[in-house]
Amino acid sequence: MSIKFNVNGFPYEVQAADYAPDTTLNAFLREHLHLTATKYMCLEGGCGSCVCVIRRRHPVSQEVQSRAANSCLTLLNTCDDVDIMTDEGLGNQVSGYHPIQKRLAQMNGTQCGYCTPGFVMNMYGLLEQHGGQVSMSQVEDAFGGNLCRCTGYRPILDAMKSFAVDSTIEVPPECVDIEDSFELLCPRTGQSCKGSCSRPPLRDQSGSHWYWPKSLAELFSALGQVGNGELYILVAGNTAHGVYRRPRDIKHFIDVNLVPELRQYSIEADQLLLGGNVTLTDAMQVFLLAAKRPGFEYCAQLWQHFNLIANVPVRNNGTLAGNISIKKQHFEFPSDVFITFEALDVHVLVYDNPSTQRVMTLLSYLGDTTPKLVLGGFILKAYPKERFLFRSYKILPRAQNVHAYVNAGFLIEWQDIQRRIVRSARICFGNIRPDYIHDEQVEQLLPGKDLYDPATVAQIFQQLPASLQPEERPPEASPEYRQILACSLLYKFLLSTAPKERVRDSYRTGGLLLERPLSSGSQTFETIKKNYPVTQPVQKLEGLIQCSGEATYMNDLLTTSNAVHCAFVTAKRVGATIVQIDPSAALQCKGVLAFYSAKDIPGSNNFVPVDQFTPEVDELFAAGQVKYYDQPLGVVAALTHDTAVYAATLVVVTYARYQGKIYTSMSQVLAEKQTDRIVCSKNNHVEPLKLPPLAPGDVLGRGILELESQYHFTMEPQTTIAVPLDNILQVFCATQWMDATQGAIAKMLGVSVNSIQLQVRRVGGAYGAKVTRCNMVACAAALVASKLRRPARFVQTIESMMESNGKRWACRSDYEFRARASGSIIMLTNNYYEDAGCNLNENVVDFLTMPSLRNVYNLTDSNFRAKGNAIRTDAPSSTWCRAPGTAEGIAMTETAVEHIAFTCQLDPADVRLVNLQPGSKMVQLLPRFLASTEYRKRRTQINLFNSQNRWRKRGIGLALMSFPLNTTVGLNYPVTVAIYHEDGSVVLSHGGIEIGQGVNTKAAQVAALVLGVPLDQVRVEASNTVSGANSMLTANSMTSEMVGLAVRKACDTLNKRLAPVKERLGANATWLQVLQAAYLQSVFLVATESYKLGDIPNYNIYGLSLTELEVDILTGNHLIRRVDILEDAGESLSPHIDVGQVEGAFVMGLGYYLTELLVYDRQTGRILTNRTWNYHPPGAKDIPIDFRIELLQKSPNPVGFMRSKATGEPALCLAVGVLFAMQHAIQSARKDAGLPREWVRLGAPTTPETVVLNSGSQVEAFALQ
Ligand SMILES: Cc1cc2nc3c(=O)[nH]c(=O)nc-3n(C[C@H](O)[C@H](O)[C@H](O)COP(=O)(O)OP(=O)(O)OC[C@H]3O[C@@H](n4cnc5c(N)ncnc54)[C@H](O)[C@@H]3O)c2cc1C
């Protein structure tokens, strides 16, 4: 009755009955073993923060396989006889660090560090799986399931690729000991497994049964225990739960991993048999073997296709039968296994009982309703390449780890291969409509025809759109796009397989899919030795402990076992008034302790401080009228997280009927001219422009830029742990602004501020999400803790964060221009609107957008007018998101300038040159940048490429930036520096928050320089609300400098106090001697100082980017071929950190402009993209292939702290250049399509759908010649 396994070499034995039947390995590691290096965020296999390595003996080969796995999906009860490795087991401060951990830290691969253990373990799994023999491209391919929001991936990939056998990256000597870790022993005995771990089924308190059959007979005997109407699951990888959530009331869990019949494979001359529960990774290995056999060459194509399914850890554990079963249960699921197998007419071997097998087609299996069928295997036929042709396609919204927009498989049987006459065809498409898989019309059309004959091709594309009618299913892409895309895939197939001479030269590249070469980067910066360690490219202070998972985040903190977990109950009827809330069903749920709503709040129902940024009340719990869909209206407290989340769905809410209309987006407000919702900026220009008369050649134009919202996607969820201690509440909150969180909790509870004390060690990614939105969970957890007098832990799920929390201000600009033929601007007006959500808190319109609009240009009161408006919508209150307002402001003006260049038919660089603000730094920087990036030459080459390629287009886009850093919001940043007389080591604590931006490292560098001690003698301790009382928010890129300045003040104070002692002891006295003498003389060795308003005045940060991309016009997919960024960081305090900030911000900008699409049901206001399954920040293979960063040299900032400039946010603004590169590419396609020359409205995000729908492709015109 026990499950035995090793974790990091230590044996564990657990009684399955002691745990809920669906306890995951992640929960066990974290909550029971307190091994918190393994993190979690999405709990659905989509983010990689939970990856660990599992060594498991294969039931057929008996080989011990070592594989990365998502611990959030792996069920504990499937872990018998396995060996689990977690990051802390790999290396730590006691036993020494592992080379992967060391190298990742050395190579600047961490920022907030929350994603880091997942990356380390994924790499470790990859190395173990391949015995250390991996290539750089294998490495680069393996991280599709690991998301990092901070770094922009480049340094992570560099560090990981340095372990490859073909690495061109300098290898530090530590890596040789990697070999030590490849010893594979039986996890339990230390010897080879005897295969004798059979156990009887057991029953846990929930009434569920687990079974571990070791043969088909045992499997059916377990199935025999399943009563009529009882739910059961055959547990293989349990990864399907990451796609569709498993029902809660499963009574029988049958682990099929040890049934040899289901895990075997065989390759015969005429068929390949794959056991039902062969994992996708194992299947891919078999494909590689089979592809070398005659008749199975097509398996190489299958390998390619499977390589795009999910991600490495999911493929390592997810199985073929599991995938097909999802399709059986949810016919709309765009299964890649299904579409490829169906095109290949794969048959399935199905067991009704251990001795009765049936072979059936896939489609008949999907339709078979016989209960308790076991999918035993897949039979793949031989298709000799002389007689058959097979290709399959999967087009996805980013490079990896997303399900298909559309997938397809095509199998052609030749009647006469020489003359390309078709005997039969299987033409299959996925994600069109549940009832549409084969295009029967085309399948019937082709037999007897020459596949590449112009008439055949014309006929195909005349009839295909009619039969291919995708259903509308948001948030899936539009039917229009999916229809064109499906047709394009068949066209691509024809282009790529037709004899060369039958395809027009310029069409050929249309037959290919984009192929991404290995990425690389360069980083150029200057250092100033005399200031070391300031300006030195040092390793991040907490880099190593982040890489080993020893760095703790809020949710890693242990609270006592009487802690409770929280979840929001949310309102679903926008505009309606809540009449009654009935929590009785939730309270009856086992493990639920309490439900609280607005009436239980002792103080004010508001989670923001009422101040300059947040003048309006933001209700903690909806009290009257519901302001937006999924507005929290209460909190459930329960003994487990899952129970709290589930019970929250049981609370019944009654609403009063609401007759009014709701407006969930700006466009609805503007379309219906709801003027009472439009709040004009106080700073709007009102005086009309006095314009000179039109001159010959003057151009006029207008346009609209729409930038949708963006979800912050912090890897660490919104988290708070509130612990009642003595008579105060100790709060551990992932906040960027302790002062506001502390104040909000105190006011909400109606207690004095000093009875709420916060401690924040670090935050796992913030980007603005944790300025005020973190207070939602903070206040709710504090309420629960204070009511129940028990520790309360509130970790918001990704769904809850995406549904209930505000995001970036969406924005729209209506601009109008007049320019001379030279591009010189005579007039530019910009009427812009920004979506505030349900209140005007954190308004960016005046404060951040307006000052950025003039950017680097000569826009004066005589040629420029701007009117800003905030729009109230029935949506969560929008919040700041990296470069809030400023990114939008710069994008609006840059877009207008591009549009002017387009209208004048001039090179956009030239139009920028004529409009630069005279005397600005950009006047020197731009020509230099154009020369160093070879802009003109490359533009010419691109135009040549475009003229030679009909379906592949390139584009190049320039973006300029003058980022106005507004320091007037920095009132206080207290810092305490203490020196220990015992050994001279230094500790400091500050009121800022380490959110990954490196404030701690920079603060320590400054302290080391000013005090004159080695950097490794300085530690930075957690921020708290005693020494960091009243500190301002960590945001606006400014905190590192402001904290650094306060550190310098404090160190100066200490130096002053020590000066007389030093003088007395003489120049030869050591640091320690001075301190010990000072201590004996009662010199106070602790100094507290603060940054104060005005210490650093406002200044501007200049930057330039040049983005080159290539687009597949048939699919809309792109590759970012090269990006150059030149950014003025002054004298960078810490160049590795600043380069990391620039790279990370830019890549977050790429997500904003290209992949991160939020979809809503506009009738109700419900968000439809609330998971990693349907929201897509960039992954490791979405970054620029060639990524060149230069921090401007010899450019001290006269007003900056130690002549530096801020770097956290600005580079996000430079990502807008990608839209201009896209415009360049699309224009060429439109020209080829014969469309009139017109500016195309591209905004954020410009997805593959936008590209295809704007490129003018006409399916009916698809031809080979
Ligand atoms: C993040 C993520 C991304 C993904 N992306 C893709 C993608 O791009 N394309 C794609 O096609 N898929 C994708 N998937 C789906 C993935 O391929 C499946 O989750 C996986 O193959 C399921 O296998 P499993 O062994 O984990 O099934 P489990 O979760 O263990 O089981 C799933 C179902 O299969 C049934 N079952 C299992 N074995 C048998 C059997 N032998 N006979 C009968 N029934 C059985 C179970 O009863 C259960 O109902 C993704 C999944 C995740 C989590």
Ligand code: FES
């Ligand atoms: S938490 Fe497991 S993949 Fe995200």
Ligand code: FES
């Ligand atoms: S360092 Fe990767 S998410 Fe922060």
